[in-house]
Every structure is written in C-alpha cells, then in structure tokens.
Amino acid sequence: MIQTHHHPSSTKGLSSLTTLLTTPTSSLLIDPPFLLPDALTTLTWITSLTPHPPTAIFLTHHHPDHFFSANPILSAFPSAKFYASPYVCTRINNEYDEKIKYWRSVLGEELVPAMPRRPEPYPFSFFVLGGKEDEEEVVVVLLGPVQGDCVDQTVFWIPGAKTVVAGDVVFGRSGHVWVEELESPALLEAWLKTLDMIEQLHPVKIIPGHMEAGWELNAEADLAHTRRYLRLFGEKVTYAPEKLGVREFIIDANSVLYCTSKQSPHLHDSKKYMLNLLRR
Numbered sequence: 001m002i003q004t005h006h007h008p009s010s011t012k013g014l015s016s017l018t019t020l021l022t023t024p025t026s027s028l029l030i031d032p033p034f035l036l037p038d039a040l041t042t043l044t045w046i047t048s049l050t051p052h053p054p055t056a057i058f059l060t061h062h063h064p065d066h067f068f069s070a071n072p073i074l075s076a077f078p079s080a081k082f083y084a085s086p087y088v089c090t091r092i093n094n095e096y097d098e099k100i101k102y103w104r105s106v107l108g109e110e111l112v113p114a115m116p117r118r119p120e121p122y123p124f125s126f127f128v129l130g131g132k133e134d135e136e137e138v139v140v141v142l143l144g145p146v147q148g149d150c151v152d153q154t155v156f157w158i159p160g161a162k163t164v165v166a167g168d169v170v171f172g173r174s175g176h177v178w179v180e181e182l183e184s185p186a187l188l189e190a191w192l193k194t195l196d197m198i199e200q201l202h203p204v205k206i207i208p209g210h211m212e213a214g215w216e217l218n219a220e221a222d223l224a225h226t227r228r229y230l231r232l233f234g235e236k237v238t239y240a241p242e243k244l245g246v247r248e249f250i251i252d253a254n255s256v257l258y259c260t261s262k263q264s265p266h267l268h269d270s271k272k273y274m275l276n277l278l279r280r
C-alpha cells in the first residue's frame with residue numbers, strides 16, 4: 001500500500017512541490033525545496049508523515065528550485081541516497097558554480113546554501129520501494145528524458161497508486177508556466193506530446209512541479225491549464241509572425257487567461273515572480 005503526499009514551498013521559494021511517497025515500512029522523497037527555510041518546514045512535514053527516513057531522494061530535473069536546499073534534509077537522513085537520472089546530473093554539473101553564484105546574489109546567502117549537495121547518477125528506469133517483511137513491493141517508474149520547462153525532465157509514474165509526479169512538465173493552475181527555455185517549435189511540440197503521454201497513463205493524481213499553498217490538486221484541470229498556456233505561447237510567440245518577447249508574453253498571458261477568474265490574485269503574484277526570474 002503506497003500513499004503519496006505533496007508539500008508546497010513558500011511563494012519566495014516559487015511554490016515548488018516536494019513529494020513524499022510512503023509505504024508502511026519505507027518512504028521516498030522527490031524534489032527537495034529551493035530555499036533553506038522551506039527545507040526546514042519540509043523536514044517537519046516529512047517526520048509528521050512517516051517514521052521511516054527516505055530510502056532515496058530523487059530529482060525531476062536540474063533547475064535549482066527542485067534541489068538547492070536538499071542539504072538539511074540529507075543531513076537529517078544520512079542513510080538516504082541522493083539520486084537523479086544521469087542526464088539531470090550532467091546539467092547540474094554544467095551549471096553548478098554559475099547558478100549558486102547567481103541565486104546567492106539575488107536571494108541572499110542566508111536562503112541559498114553555499115554548496116548544495118549534488119545527486120549521484122541513477123542510470124535505471126525504475127526503483128523498488130518497500131518489500132520488507134510481508135509487505136508488497138512498490139515500483140516507481142522513471143520516464144525520461146522528456147520535455148517540460150527544460151529538456152531533461154524525469155516523470156515519476158507510480159502504477160500502484162495511479163499517480164504521476166510530473167516535475168515541471170505539469171504546472172498547477174495557480175500560476176504561470178515557465179516558458180523561458182522554450183526556444184523552438186520542436187521543444188513546444190515535444191512538451192505538448194509529453195502531456196499527451198501523461199494523459200495516456202490515465203493517472204488519478206498528478207503532482208505538478210509548482211502549485212501554491214491552498215490549492216487542491218486536480219489532474220485534469222492542471223493538465224488543461226498547462227496545455228492551454230503552452231498553446232497560447234505557441235500562438236503569441238513560437239508561431240507568431242510578430243513574436244512577443246517572453247516578458248511581454250507573461251504580461252499578456254496574465255490578462256488573456258486569468259483576468260476575470262478567481263485565480264487573478266495568485267496569478268498576479270506568480271506573474272511578478274516570473275518576471276523577476278527572467279534572465280536580466
């Protein structure tokens with residue numbers, strides 16, 4: 001019997017979601033938070049849900065908002081393996097020094113560790129959890145590399161719970177989708193195809209890469225939100241004769257998609273954060 005849980009980071013931590021899988025004898029964590037204060041909250045959340053330290057901590061992709069503050073969690077659970085697919089590790093290693101320098105200067109040295117721990121390559125397509133005593137084993141399937149807000153996403157599929165941990169392939173409907181790296185029609189189409197693939201798994205639950213606190217997961221609505229946003233990006237940027245810049249697109253998307261909806265205040269915050277994050 002497996003259960004899946006998710007925990008949103010603060011809005012300053014970009015509302016990235018950390019996922020915890022629990023069985024009666026084990027647990028597994030996916031995507032630690034970006035910022036140190038969120039890691040401490042996440043630690044309390046983990047220990048409130050399971051007495052079993054995570055067997056492993058996995059990452060969905062190389063972006064700092066999905067692993068930079070793993071340090072306190074790894075220190076609290078020294079037996080936990082720290083893993084990511086080899087193609088994720090490569091990207092982390094390529095950008096490591098530059099990203100640390102950048103984020104510590106933007107957000108402050110008290111929020112971002114000086115030396116975020118780096119995951120070891122996990123060159124396999126599934127992970128088996130549980131299976132102690134008479135407990136049934138739980139298989140976690142790693143699907144990747146697939147396209148999301150960058151080219152190196154791993155989607156985690158837990159058939160026993162019909163749950164997808166989507167990373168930044170699916171964005172919760174509380175916010176904008178990160179489109180800064182979507183630089184060609186091929187990347188846009190590949191991302192849309194990845195959404196089709198997830199839908200074909202017929203998940204009952206999708207845990208997106210980002211979702212603000214206070215929002216309920218909704219597999220269908222979050223998939224639809226991500227698709228709609230990407231199609232709008234295709235229309236206004238990728239395939240437009242006169243392309244908007246990403247910055248202009250975000251402002252435009254805010255008014256086109258959300259102006260009249262109850263999501264407006266959340267989207268306004270999300271827009272603000274997105275604009276701050278764009279390369280300067």
Ligand SMILES: [Zn+2]
Pocket residue numbers: 016063065066168209210
């Ligand atoms: Zn992210």
